[in-house]
Amino acid sequence: MRKLPAIIVVVILSFASVAQALKSPAITFGNISVGKFYTVSVPAEASYPDRWPNKWTAGAKLTDETLAQSWPLDYWVGWYNQNSIEIVVDLGKNYTIQHAKLHCTSQTDLGIYYPTTVEIYIKDDISSDWLSYGQPLSPPPDTSGYSDAWIGVDGNDATARYVKYSMTTSGGNYLFIDEIEVLGLIENSWKNVPDWGCYHGAFPVEEHGYLVINSFETLVQKKLSMVLWYATMGTCGFASYLGPLWTGQYGLASNLDYEGSRYLEIGWEPEGYKTAEDIASGLYDIYFEQWFIESIDYQNRGGNNDPVWIRAMSEMNGSWTFIPNKASWGGHPLNYRRAWRRMYNIAEQVGAEKHHIFLWSPNGISYPDAPWNAPIEYYPGDGYVDWVGLSVYAQGDNPYPPAIIQPFYDIWSYKPMMISEGAYSTKEGIDPQLWVNDWFDIQYNFPMIKAIVWFNASKHELTQLDPVVLSTYRQRVSQLYFLRQSIAGILDYNADYYINFPDYAAFSSNWAAQGSNYYGDVNGDNSVDMDDLAIIMSNWLD
Ligand SMILES: [Ca+2]
Ligand SMILES: [Ca+2]
Ligand SMILES: [Ca+2]
Numbered sequence: 401m402r403k404l405p406a407i408i409v410v411v412i413l414s415f416a417s418v419a420q421a422l423k424s425p426a427i428t429f430g431n432i433s434v435g436k437f438y439t440v441s442v443p444a445e446a447s448y449p450d451r452w453p454n455k456w457t458a459g460a461k462l463t464d465e466t467l468a469q470s471w472p473l474d475y476w477v478g479w480y481n482q483n484s485i486e487i488v489v490d491l492g493k494n495y496t497i498q499h500a501k502l503h504c505t506s507q508t509d510l511g512i513y514y515p516t517t518v519e520i521y522i523k524d525d526i527s528s529d530w531l532s533y534g535q536p537l538s539p540p541p542d543t544s545g546y547s548d549a550w551i552g553v554d555g556n557d558a559t560a561r562y563v564k565y566s567m568t569t570s571g572g573n574y575l576f577i578d579e580i581e582v583l584g585l586i587e588n589s590w591k592n593v594p595d596w597g598c599y600h601g602a603f604p605v606e607e608h609g610y611l612v613i614n615s616f617e618t619l620v621q622k623k624l625s626m627v628l629w630y631a632t633m634g635t636c637g638f639a640s641y642l643g644p645l646w647t648g649q650y651g652l653a654s655n656l657d658y659e660g661s662r663y664l665e666i667g668w669e670p671e672g673y674k675t676a677e678d679i680a681s682g683l684y685d686i687y688f689e690q691w692f693i694e695s696i697d698y699q700n701r702g703g704n705n706d707p708v709w710i711r712a713m714s715e716m717n718g719s720w721t722f723i724p725n726k727a728s729w730g731g732h733p734l735n736y737r738r739a740w741r742r743m744y745n746i747a748e749q750v751g752a753e754k755h756h757i758f759l760w761s762p763n764g765i766s767y768p769d770a771p772w773n774a775p776i777e778y779y780p781g782d783g784y785v786d787w788v789g790l791s792v793y794a795q796g797d798n799p800y801p802p803a804i805i806q807p808f809y810d811i812w813s814y815k816p817m818m819i820s821e822g823a824y825s826t827k828e829g830i831d832p833q834l835w836v837n838d839w840f841d842i843q844y845n846f847p848m849i850k851a852i853v854w855f856n857a858s859k860h861e862l863t864q865l866d867p868v869v870l871s872t873y874r875q876r877v878s879q880l881y882f883l884r885q886s887i888a889g890i891l892d893y894n895a896d897y898y899i900n901f902p903d904y905a906a907f908s909s910n911w912a913a914q915g916s917n918y919y920g921d922v923n924g925d926n927s928v929d930m931d932d933l934a935i936i937m938s939n940w941l942d
Contacts, residue, residue, distance in 0.1 A: 406781040408616070422939075423848070425590040432495045433563070433582035434465050435741030435780070437749070439485040448478025448576065452681045456490070456749050460680070461578060463489065464738060468578040470546040476505065476576040476642045478512075479569075487565045490581060492748040494524050494561045495783075497584035500533060501552025502565055505576045506542040512574040515567035516537035518551050522560035528561035530564060531832040540831045546646065548698060557584075590756050592663070592707055593816045593850055594889025595899075596922055596935055598843060598881040601626030601665065601853035603821060609857070613651045613662070616856055618869075619863065622877050623662075623884035625924070626709070627652060628821060628853050630667040633712065634674060634684055638694035642666065642708075646701035661886040661917055665709035665759065665820065665853060672685075672726045676713070688743055692752035706886065709819055709851075711759040712743060715791055716778050718763040733777035740780040761789035761820040764804040765796040776811060787830045787850075788812040789820030792839075795859075799830055801838040802845055809846050818851035823860035824869070840876035852882070880923035887917050888924030891939055899940045907936060 407835040437457035444450050450459025461477050468475030468822040479485055487502075506514045521530035527851045534553030542923065563582050569575050602624055604616030617623050631641055645652045645664060652662050670679065678684075698705045713736065715721055721730030740760070747753040762775035771777075780783070790808050792801050801822075809817070819842070824835040842849045854873075856862060862870050876882075884890050891899050893906035913928045920928040922935045
């Protein structure tokens with residue numbers, strides 16, 4: 401190993417006091433318990449049951465973000481003649497909670513009463529003892545006609561994964577509950593976000609529809625650091641269907657034939673005619689459990705343990721994903737949110753959620769373009785999404801990338817973002833040079849977009865575009881900012897959101913290393929050298 405020139409060390413030392421923070425995870429406030437699984441100490445009365453139970457949850461009604469109206473009674477869960485009832489919601493991981501409440505009803509003409517007392521308890525681990533949260537709550541007076549009320553507590557900030565609602569009733573009567581809520585702080589995740597640069601991705605297929613990574617890399621004269629592939633939700637197993645992407649001839653992982661390292665973005669779309677409500681109600685529960693367990697058994701992929709960008713149920717705001725089209729998971733925002741949470745919560749219960757990147761990804765333009773179908777209507781919540789993506793094609797009134805991206809960026813740039821798929825196509829009658837340059841100008845206009853994925857199929861192939869456009873693509877993608885190694889782009893080795901001396905030490909330990917997959921090779925050009933040091937320095941001074 402060569403030593404760094406002493407002058408560089410001196411220069412860095414002189415900048416030590418101005419180390420800057422990188423963009424770091426945003427803290428947002430919200431309903432943490434929405435969609436979460438829960439258990440009850442006493443089954444509901446058969447006449448007023450919960451719905452959609454599975455091995456982790458007694459049902460779904462109490463966290464489905466839907467309140468009952470007075471009638472019909474379908475949205476309520478009812479208990480009869482119980483002296484005490486406990487509901488325990490599992491938030492899946494620890495959060496800082498600030499409020500907890502439940503919604504119930506009284507109508508003594510029908511024998512329905514508010515609980516006599518409600519107490520709330522919390523714990524941060526299944527084996528811990530319950531701790532009282534806030535003061536015991538006083539329900540409002542009962543009413544002969546219909547009334548409803550939130551009974552809740554504003555507590556001090558507390559760390560909790562489990563929240564228990566412990567109620568007593570007067571006995572001989574009904575207790576009806578339709579929703580529980582735990583509100584608090586959500587630390588938005590920050591998984592595999594390059595500190596510098598943007599992953600260079602593609603859906604690289606050849607004319608017969610097979611995955612051929614190196615033909616695309618040869619075409620554009622640049623390695624990929626991300627590959628988009630598809631799997632059918634409900635039928636494609638992780639081990640059997642996706643495992644070979646790492647172990648076979650396809651070249652996702654490092655190997656002799658296809659030098660480099662590439663992340664997988666999986667378009668995971670439900671099989672035909674399966675709706676969001678089907679998924680929310682548990683159709684895929686067993687499939688999800690198996691799929692996620694296999695996803696973290698790294699033997700299934702030759703030892704590779706990279707996260708997978710799980711782009712499930714995408715383009716849900718595009719009419720081609722609505723009933724009665726063959727794809728049917730879109731078009732119903734409430735059920736879509738429920739379906740996404742069901743999937744995520746199962747991943748969480750089997751310990752797979754933390755290893756993957758949940759990529760929520762609408763179409764860039766909504767069809768129809770109506771308020772009810774706006775992307776945000778389908779958003780499952782900050783606790784359920786790691787990266788926000790979108791599809792960017794030459795669509796809409798202003799069919800160029802900046803106009804399509806901007807509305808998403810205005811809402812979600814506090815999270816890592818990406819173009820999950822996109823491409824120009826020749827049939828649009830617009831300026832292809834401008835379009836492709838806009839695509840690569842995201843590095844200047846939208847710095848929180850950390851991956852761009854060219855959809856090189858279905859008439860969007862670069863080989864079918866004007867040769868001048870291919871030339872432009874090659875020239876622009878050759879910029880080192882578009883990363884050719886999944887492991888590149890790392891400046892903040894110790895993940896403290898500052899570019900500082902521990903990072904420099906990690907970098908210098910690999911100084912002058914040659915070859916792929918070295919930490920310190922920020923720009924991914926297979927050597928750790930002055931170019932990388934320059935990137936570190938420029939960020940140090942930001
Ligand atoms: Ca409800
Ligand atoms: Ca650092
Ligand atoms: Ca380098």
